[in-house]
Each structure stands twice: as structure tokens, then as C-alpha cells.
Amino acid sequence: MKTTSFKNLVKSLLVATMLVFGVSSFAQKASTPKIKNVVLVHGAFADGSGWKGLYESLTQKGYDVTVVQNPLSSLEDDVRATQLALDKQDGPTILVGHSWGGVVITEAGNHPKVAALVYVAALQPDAGESALTWLQSAPPASENGVLAPDDKGIVYYDKAKFHAGFCADLSKKDADFMYASQGAFYAKGFGTNVTKAAWRTKPSYGVVATEDKSINPEIQRNMYKKANAKITEIKGSHVVFISQPEAVAKVIVAASKEVSVK
Template sequence: MENLNVKNVILVHGAFADGSGFKALYNELTKKGYNVSVVQNPLTSLEDDVLATHVALERIGGPAILAGHSWGGAVITEAGNHPNVAALVYIAAFQPDTGESALQWLQTVPPAPENGVLPPDEKGIVYYAKDKYHAGFCADIDAEEAEFMYASQGAFYAKGFVSPITDAAWRHKPAYGLVATEDKSIDPEIQRNMYRRSDTRVTEVKGSHVIFMSQPEIVANVIIEAAEKVSEV
């Protein structure tokens, strides 16, 4: 394989969060020589989030590892067909196939009692319940940080959850996945089932839905492994 020397990483956040949660992971990657960009998803639709990701990929101007958390996994599955994407990394993330939506997978296992995803409001926006956010979304970070995350979550439009993937990029690009074994937002069994079906290279991490915050070194190492693997001659 051509030596790509991939040193670019694009990070794509999910619903009920924004790009600021990637700071610890950004720090881990940049201190190891990677050029990192964080996409700020509008969360208005799958198409809009894919467009925002494509803008970041074009701006970085070379081959990149595209990593997505949670809903961001659906985004990278669609956006990952961009020619600048060398490999995909799924961080406790949805990984639908062509014709599938994120919601289809979310419904395959009953939600955990701690899960606080609310029904869509009158505008079609889905939020995470405040009283369940810490336990259900980010139990292994401190309460003060969880409060900031809750306050800075984006307005996620529910139509994204039901939008089908048109061409699953993991069918064409190398894929790596991290299973968060204590996840109360996307059941770990859902993550395992998706990754198993796609023959994704899996790393299991004991942690909540936000392992990229609580254990950034482990997540960074998987991203670096993906970059080094595609950079091999």
C-alpha cells in the first residue's frame, strides 16, 4: 500500500454534546504530533453534519483519520467516503449499514434505567434529561464537568436519528471501534453487534459513554494505531 503518512485527525462529536468535550483527546493527539480538527456539528440533520465534516476534511487538505463519537458514528459512516478519509474510528458510536438508521440500532436493546434521552419537543429537537445526564451519559467524569457538558449540548433534531445511510463508508475503508463497557446511552451489546457485523477491529474500554473524556489516552492510541496502519508501506 502507498505510504500515506497520515498525521491528520478529524473528530466528530455526537448528540447531547459539542466539540469542547474533545479537549483531552485533542491534547493527547497533538502532543504526539498529530494535526487535529474538531467538527462542530450543527445537529440539524444527517446531511448538515456530513457537510460540516466534509468542510473540515477539505480544509485539512490531506489524508486523515475520521473519528466519531455516538451519533458522530452515523455521520462518519456517511461522510467517510470522502477521498481524504484514510480510516474510520468509532468511539462508542453508531455504525449503521447502507439503508439503516441510528435509531434502528438504538431500538435493538431496551434502554438502561439511567438513559435520559427525552422524546422530541414541539420543534422536533431531542435533549437529554438534566437529572439523568451525569449517570446516563458521562458517569466517569466529575459532576462539575458533567454540568458544563449538559449546558453546552447542541440542539439535536430527531430526524437525524431516522435518516438512513446512503453508502456505508466502513464497507470501503478500514474501521476501528471502541466499546464503552459501562455505557448507559448506547448499550455495549449494540456496539459489539454493530462492530462484529462490520468486522471492525475492536478495543473494549471500561468506562461510560464518554470514554474519550475519561480515558483519552486509550482512545488516542486506537486513533494512532489506525493512522500508523494505513501509513505502512
């Protein structure tokens, strides 16, 4: 009897161990992204440093993240910079754009390594449309501080309105750094039409920043709906990816797991 009981106990332990390892293996497979590469594209009045929090969140989750430094000299130049980053990826990639960066990824997203696009409080024009096409489709918030182009054709954000209009949910200290590090954005970019919209052939995800004072949230919703993007609304300013990196990371992670990889 004792021998039989011991054998049954060993058998039960073996079965339990197999079940545990089986469940663990299944859970690991379920949490592993099908796409591990992410390329982040910043917008106007900013630079790549703003992505730090999101970069840290994604890399801790096992993603390989590349941050593009846009020259902001033209749509063509920004697309070229993004394509160079995409060339270096070793497989399918999620391409993420913020604000003006949405226009950039719409064009650059035609790159063969791009599996899906994520728009974060971003512009998502169609072919034949420009950033201005959508920016002029609804009145700007009173906090919006985009100035007229200077004598060199460069557009800056009004320092007096930068905190409230661009990044109200960040500290003044962080807002001051962001203002000091913004790129010189050439206004001609806003008026340049997209030639081929990548979201026409690739899945897209759109994050609406509900407290955005730089791009009217209604404009974001209208663009995303037109593109049939999967929409997530997050309460935050125009730089919601800085104030709530985990919430934005969740959208990118979902895209990496949901999109079919050929």
C-alpha cells in the same frame, strides 16, 4: 601497540555511534505516523469542547487535529460540516466519530481524503439503516435519559439523568458543564438512513465503552462485528474519550500507523 589500540578504540567508537544513530533513526521511523491528520466529530447532546483532552493528547504526539462543530440539525447538515473540515486537510486523514457522530462519519467517510474510520462508543449503521435501527435493537439502560422530541422536533437529554446516563465517570462539575453546552439535536436525524457506508470500502476501528448507559455496549459490539471493525474495549462511560483520552488516542494512533496510504 599504543597506536594500534588507539585506532581500534576509534574504530569501535565509530561503529557504536553508527549503530546508535541507526537504531535511533529506525525507532523514529517506526513511531512516525503514516497519517498525521485527524478529524473529530462529536455526537448528540454534546459539542466539540468535549474533545479537548483527546485533542491535547494527539497534538502532543505530532498529529494535526481538527474538531468539527456539528449543527445537529440533520444528518445531511452534519455530513456537510464534516466534509468541509475534510476538504481542508492536506492529506490522508483518520476520521473519528463519537455516538451520533458515528452515523455522520459513516456517510462523510466516503470523502477521498479519509483513510480509516474510528468509532468511539458510536453508531455504525449500514446503507439503508439509521441510528434508530440499532438503538432499538436492545433495551436501553434505566439511566438513559433521552427525552421525547419537543414541539420543535428537538431531542434533549434529561438533566436529572445526564450525569449517570451520559458521563458517570466524570465529576458532577464537568457533567454540569457538558449538560449546559449540549447542542440542540433535531430528532429527524435519528431516523435518517445512511445512503453509502464508508466502512464497506475503508478500514474501521471500534471502541466499546463497557460501562455505557446511553448506547448499550452489546449494540456497539454487534455493529462493530458486522462491519468487521478492529474492536478495542475500554472500561468507561459513554464519554470514554473524555475520561480516558490516552486509551482512545492509542486506537487512533494505531489506525494512523496500520492503514495503507495510497
